[in-house]
Amino acid sequence: METITSDIQEQLADLPYESVFEINGLNLWYGDHQALRDVNLLIPKNQITAVIGPSGCGKSTFIKTLNRMVEVIPGVRTTGDILYHGLNILAPSVRVESLRTQIGMVFQKPNPFPKSILGNVLYGPKRQGIHDKRQLMEIAERSLIDAALWDEVKDRLHMNAYxxxxxxxxxxxxxxxxxxxxxxxxxxxxxxxxxxxxSFKIENLIGTLKEHYSILIVTHSMQQASRISDRTAFFLSGEVIEYDNTAKIFSNPHDRRTDDYISGRFG
Ligand SMILES: Nc1ncnc2c1ncn2[C@@H]1O[C@H](COP(=O)(O)OP(=O)(O)O)[C@@H](O)[C@H]1O
Ligand SMILES: [Mg+2]
Incomplete structure (x- = not known):
């Protein structure tokens, strides 16, 4: 317990931002296989945090714990705490549907629904019970503008997303x-x-979104991580080896394993 506390305090010391997640002693098992080991991280608000590391090191598992998406997989077990603005989201009383509204997720392969462009954007708001046509059109326009897509689709909102x-x-x-x-x-x-x-368009978009959102991005590309992120966490075999300002990780990493990875010696 003591080491966790001091670790968090060390991180706080060089972290001038309010945190959105405080992760304490997080472990995760798929059946007998431990995929996350004692993860302790403070994720800052309105910043971009990159998660890097070789295939299979637990990057996807880690970010899927943050909106409890990982729970849909049978046999998953977690221990530890994930405080989201101070609320322990691993508590059974947390409603996962509202959590996943607060904490949205985008995957490697685009997965639009087999619906129109408009049908995709408005799927969530309609499920939330919004039916006023004008309000829905405002939501659609704002969301598509913010996602840097509006100009390309505004004349064909009823076209199938595929x-x-x-x-x-x-x-x-x-x-x-x-x-x-x-x-x-x-x-x-x-x-x-x-x-x-x-990819470049999406990177630019992510850069503009951090003003209003806190963003975690898993990436295989060192260039991408160093171009767009403020903080970088390097994972190896389910453990966080190093977590620091991105500039520091890529110029002067503390751990030799980080250095080996970012200079392409493995992974
Ligand atoms: N659904 C699952 N069932 C069992 N093991 C899994 C499952 N998903 C991932 N794993 C294992 O957990 C580890 C971490 O996987 P993952 O989080 O997907 O890594 P990454 O995203 O870094 O490539 C790997 O050893 C992987 O084989
Ligand atoms: Mg992955």
Missing amino acids: GLSGGQQQRLCIARCLALQPDVLLLDEPTASLDPIA
């Missing part, structure tokens, strides 16, 4: 999250299936 390019589909998935007015965005390798130009 007719969009991969990059546009991914921005639509971001717009679908934004329509619920979330607080946090979890992005799991959101550009991994996109070409460089589409």
Whole structure:
């Protein structure tokens, strides 16, 4: 217990921002396989936090714990605390549906619903009981503008989302999250299936979103992490090896394993 406390205090000392998540002693098992080991992290508000590390190190597992998405997998067991603005979200009393509204998630492969562009953006608000046509159109327009997609789709909002390019589909998935007015965005390798130009647009978009949202992004690309993030956590075999300001991680990492990874010696 003592080491966890001092670890958090150390992190607080060089973290001038209010935190959105405080993660204390988080462990996670898939059956017998331990995928997260004693993770202790403070995730700052209105910043971009990158999660990096080799395949299988637990990046997706980690971000899926933050909106309890990981629980849909049978046999998952977690211990430890995840405080979200001070609230322990692992408590059984937390309503996961409202948690997932607050904490939106976008996956590696764009996954629009087989619906129109408008149908995708308005799916969540309608489920929340909003039916006023004008209000819905305002939500759609705002969300698509904020996801940097409006100009490309405003004349074809009733077209099926599958007719969009991969990059546009991914921005639509971001717009679908934004329509619920979330607080946090979890992005799991959101550009991994996109070409460089589409990836670049998404990176720019993420940069503009941090003004209003706290963002965690899993990425395989060192360039991407160093270009867009403020903080970087390096995971290895389910453990956080190093967590620091991105500039520090990429210029002068503290741990040799971080250095080996960022300079491409493994992973
Ligand atoms: N649904 C699952 N059932 C069992 N093991 C899983 C499952 N998902 C991931 N794992 C295991 O947990 C570890 C972490 O996986 P993951 O979080 O997907 O890593 P990453 O996103 O860093 O590639 C890996 O060893 C992986 O095989
Ligand atoms: Mg993954």
